[in-house]
Amino acid sequence: MPFPKKVLLVINPIAGTEDKDELIENIREMSASRGFALEVYKTDGENDRKAIEKIMDDFQPDRVLVAGGDGTINQIADILRDYDTVMGLLPLGSANGLATNLGLPTDIEEGIEVALGEHTFCLDGLLLNGHLGLHLSDLGLNARLVKNYEEGSVRGKWGYAKEVIHTLSEHELFRVRITTDTETYETEATIIIIGNATMYGTGVVVNPGGDMCDGHFEIITATHFDFIELAKLLAGSTELDPEVVKISRATRAEIECLDQKVLFQVDGEFLGSVNRVKAQVLPALLTIAVPDRES
Numbered sequence: 001m002p003f004p005k006k007v008l009l010v011i012n013p014i015a016g017t018e019d020k021d022e023l024i025e026n027i028r029e030m031s032a033s034r035g036f037a038l039e040v041y042k043t044d045g046e047n048d049r050k051a052i053e054k055i056m057d058d059f060q061p062d063r064v065l066v067a068g069g070d071g072t073i074n075q076i077a078d079i080l081r082d083y084d085t086v087m088g089l090l091p092l093g094s095a096n097g098l099a100t101n102l103g104l105p106t107d108i109e110e111g112i113e114v115a116l117g118e119h120t121f122c123l124d125g126l127l128l129n130g131h132l133g134l135h136l137s138d139l140g141l142n143a144r145l146v147k148n149y150e151e152g153s154v155r156g157k158w159g160y161a162k163e164v165i166h167t168l169s170e171h172e173l174f175r176v177r178i179t180t181d182t183e184t185y186e187t188e189a190t191i192i193i194i195g196n197a198t199m200y201g202t203g204v205v206v207n208p209g210g211d212m213c214d215g216h217f218e219i220i221t222a223t224h225f226d227f228i229e230l231a232k233l234l235a236g237s238t239e240l241d242p243e244v245v246k247i248s249r250a251t252r253a254e255i256e257c258l259d260q261k262v263l264f265q266v267d268g269e270f271l272g273s274v275n276r277v278k279a280q281v282l283p284a285l286l287t288i289a290v291p292d293r294e295s
């Protein structure tokens with residue numbers, strides 16, 4: 001992939017705690033020294049789709065840098081799926097699941113180099129009840145944690161630890177029927193993960209066979225409930241025990257909740273309670289700038 005000639009920087013001004021003006025200034029300086037044309041768009045959370053589509057059509061950038069959290073990255077990815085361009089990610093804020101899975105640098109200067117670099121990776125998307133998912137979505141336990149953390153008053157590490165305990169105290173098992181392109185089965189579950197990627201933003205691996213560019217996703221069903229193991233899993237200090245999970249591979253699937261509605265989240269965004277999830281892979285949906293795997 002050649003180095004970019006026209007770059008659009010989309011930046012969420014409220015994401016993370018980093019100095020956004022400094023980030024924009026750094027990229028402006030690089031644009032002057034490396035000779036690429038630059039446009040900057042700051043999201044407003046309301047009219048972004050229309051505004052970005054207009055810039056894409058008029059300016060036709062060959063690279064779009066997205067600076068924000070997972071929420072921003074998913075929203076912009078949903079627009080860029082209709083364009084032939086490369087996405088460079090500049091993760092801001094706390095746990096960035098997609099960036100962790102792609103092995104992107106946490107240092108912002110190194111991150112800019114990678115986002116503007118020549119190495120790229122094709123990324124499958126997942127369509128989940130009409131929402132675009134890029135890395136890990138789930139029903140049950142972790143979705144409850146996402147909900148509790150969003151509703152909780154304490155931010156950061158301590159707020160997260162508090163909500164892990166709260167979540168486990170509320171936790172319950174649920175029954176589902178899972179139909180994929182190759183099998184149908186019914187089971188009781190504590191959490192069902194729909195995985196394109198391998199790990200959560202905390203770094204905990206829940207889908208060891210996940211490959212974000214293989215045209216498939218995995219459904220990981222954990223049936224066993226062990227308080228300590230689940231606390232460690234949610235806190236990101238252990239991996240999912242292969243003894244207590246079933247993993248099936250699919251290109252499309254339907255998960256029906258048989259006795260109650262179940263909480264659902266996509267890439268860290270809580271989407272409420274659902275009776276069913278319809279999932280479908282969207283193969284090679286996006287091209288993302290990544291570090292050189294050889295170095």
Ligand SMILES: Nc1ncnc2c1ncn2[C@@H]1O[C@H](COP(=O)(O)OP(=O)(O)OP(=O)(O)O)[C@@H](O)[C@H]1O
Pocket residue numbers: 012013014015016043044045046068069070071072073093094095096097268269
């Ligand atoms: N200028 C703005 N003012 C207020 N809200 C905005 C603005 N720009 C974008 N947003 C909103 O910010 C949200 C996305 O924020 P962000 O990128 O931090 O995602 P996130 O879900 O918080 O990510 P993470 O979970 O990784 O922290 C979206 O809901 C979007 O509508």
